[in-house]
Amino acid sequence: MTLNILSVASEAVPLVKTGGLADVVGALPEALAPHDVAMTTLLPGYPAVIAALPKKPKVLHTWQSLLGEPARLLAGKIGAHDLLVVDAPGLFARGGGPYGDATGRDWADNARRFAAFGRAAADVAGGVAKGLAFDLVHAHDWQAGMTLAYQRFAPAGPQLPSVITIHNMAFQGHYGADLFPALGLPPQAMAIDGIEYHGGISFLKAGLAAASRITTVSPTYAREIREPGFGMGLEGLIRARESEVSGIVNGIDTDVWNPASDPALKAAYSAKALGKRSANARALEAEFGLERGDGPLFIVISRLTWQKGMDVLLEAADHLIGIGGRLALLGSGDAALESGFHAAAARHPGRIGVRIGYDEALSHRMLGGGDAILVPSRFEPCGLTQLYGLAYGCVPVVSRTGGLADTVIDANLAARQAGVATGVQFDGVRYQTLADALTRTVSLFRDPAAWRSLQRAGMNADFSWSGSGGAYADLYKSLTVAP
Ligand code: ADP
Numbered sequence: 001m002t003l004n005i006l007s008v009a010s011e012a013v014p015l016v017k018t019g020g021l022a023d024v025v026g027a028l029p030e031a032l033a034p035h036d037v038a039m040t041t042l043l044p045g046y047p048a049v050i051a052a053l054p055k056k057p058k059v060l061h062t063w064q065s066l067l068g069e070p071a072r073l074l075a076g077k078i079g080a081h082d083l084l085v086v087d088a089p090g091l092f093a094r095g096g097g098p099y100g101d102a103t104g105r106d107w108a109d110n111a112r113r114f115a116a117f118g119r120a121a122a123d124v125a126g127g128v129a130k131g132l133a134f135d136l137v138h139a140h141d142w143q144a145g146m147t148l149a150y151q152r153f154a155p156a157g158p159q160l161p162s163v164i165t166i167h168n169m170a171f172q173g174h175y176g177a178d179l180f181p182a183l184g185l186p187p188q189a190m191a192i193d194g195i196e197y198h199g200g201i202s203f204l205k206a207g208l209a210a211a212s213r214i215t216t217v218s219p220t221y222a223r224e225i226r227e228p229g230f231g232m233g234l235e236g237l238i239r240a241r242e243s244e245v246s247g248i249v250n251g252i253d254t255d256v257w258n259p260a261s262d263p264a265l266k267a268a269y270s271a272k273a274l275g276k277r278s279a280n281a282r283a284l285e286a287e288f289g290l291e292r293g294d295g296p297l298f299i300v301i302s303r304l305t306w307q308k309g310m311d312v313l314l315e316a317a318d319h320l321i322g323i324g325g326r327l328a329l330l331g332s333g334d335a336a337l338e339s340g341f342h343a344a345a346a347r348h349p350g351r352i353g354v355r356i357g358y359d360e361a362l363s364h365r366m367l368g369g370g371d372a373i374l375v376p377s378r379f380e381p382c383g384l385t386q387l388y389g390l391a392y393g394c395v396p397v398v399s400r401t402g403g404l405a406d407t408v409i410d411a412n413l414a415a416r417q418a419g420v421a422t423g424v425q426f427d428g429v430r431y432q433t434l435a436d437a438l439t440r441t442v443s444l445f446r447d448p449a450a451w452r453s454l455q456r457a458g459m460n461a462d463f464s465w466s467g468s469g470g471a472y473a474d475l476y477k478s479l480t481v482a483p
Pocket of ligand 1: 303385
């Protein structure tokens with residue numbers, strides 16, 4: 001029997017993306033299809049989402065007042081799969097990004113926007129639209145968290161089992177208690193085991209407290225968030241629900257991320273023909289204004305933030321150059337880091353090249369031509385760029401945390417002798433640990449046989465969605481099949 005899942009999220013590739021969340025939500029329907037699971041994705045009606053609907057979309061339901069806003073439920077497709085859209089122009093029909101204006105400032109009414117989105121999602125799960133019935137609700141991150149609170153505190157109680165996935169614990173959706181009257185929830189919801197959090201309201205906590213099961217995007221991160229440094233205030237709740245928390249690593253879309261067929265590359269290649277990468281390397285050097293060198297060309301594709309350890313990388317940039325490396329960096333984020341990397345490039349012309357911005361095609365060219373990808377994150381729920389690095393023979397150099405710990409095998413002696421090492425890991429994101437990892441990477445690079453072995457082992461590893469799609473399907477089945 002096919003299971004029908006309602007996936008509730010604030011972004012999904014290819015319609016709207018600010019980070020890895022969108023990649024996962026966009027990939028899940030396809031990943032689940034072979035497992036007899038039909039997933040319908042529910043998104044807010046941002047302009048880019050409305051534009052992707054047919055000219056005259058089917059209206060499945062109308063709300064006179066969705067927390068005060070007129071709204072409609074529209075039907076469409078995302079790829080080959082079903083899409084539902086909450087069309088509430090007063091909340092979602094605006095320029096800028098999904099969460100803020102063009103300057104990056106959060107919308108002042110985000111609490112109302114995503115509470116209303118959650119209200120709508122709970123209504124849909126509850127059967128408000130004729131002919132639409134689901135077996136389980138899967139909510140993603142704080143923006144969808146209120147869905148599960150509305151379900152839980154519905155007059156008839158929660159009708160469906162639910163899963164919430166934490167893609168990043170750093171974003172929790174905290175608001176003041178003065179929001180409560182506008183939410184339309186019963187008084188008992190404003191309690192410590194409900195949506196209340198330190199006197200205010202937390203949308204993520206609301207979802208975590210209500211969900212039948214909690215998942216996050218790697219087993220290591222699922223353990224780490226029991227601790228204050230990673231749980232960011234919600235570690236107590238995670239510990240209390242420990243047996244219901246698990247980690248499932250993200251896959252990558254191997255149609256998009258495949259060096260053998262990537263149209264962005266100058267030269268396509270496979271694990272058997274790594275020599276062809278050099279044409280991509282020459283093109284990349286030219287694009288970043290870098291000199292040729294006999295040391296590795298390190299690349300970075302990242303938000304430039306504290307989480308990603310970019311401040312520590314900036315400190316270690318001179319060391320990276322001193323040991324014979326070069327660096328090509330693509331990213332955007334904190335202004336101080338952006339100007340810091342510009343300054344490092346000015347200090348090392350021909351050795352460090354920097355592009356500030358977001359450029360998907362360039363990220364492919366970097367993976368196809370770079371030798372090693374640096375991911376020195378302080379925390380990393382799963383991380384995708386190290387997986388792309390593995391697929392492209394661009395060896396990942398990563399901190400041992402979250403999904404980075406779960407997906408990269410460090411080139412220690414035993415792993416190298418067994419031929420299973422795929423990258424370099426280091427413990428703790430500090431100048432010295434990163435500098436040591438860079439030094440270790442350069443010496444591995446200077447041993448061509450060892451380096452080829454790392455590249456090949458990474459390229460031969462399977463990070464497609466097939467395994468993780470099955471893991472989600474098993475989870476859904478465990479919650480929907482009567483014991
Ligand atoms: P996070 O979601 O925390 O930013 P992930 O590694 O999970 O980190 O996902 C980031 C995604 O965004 C990856 O697909 C990565 O390739 C992409 N990305 C990040 N910065 C850039 C950039 N400046 N240009 C192109 N792609 C980028």
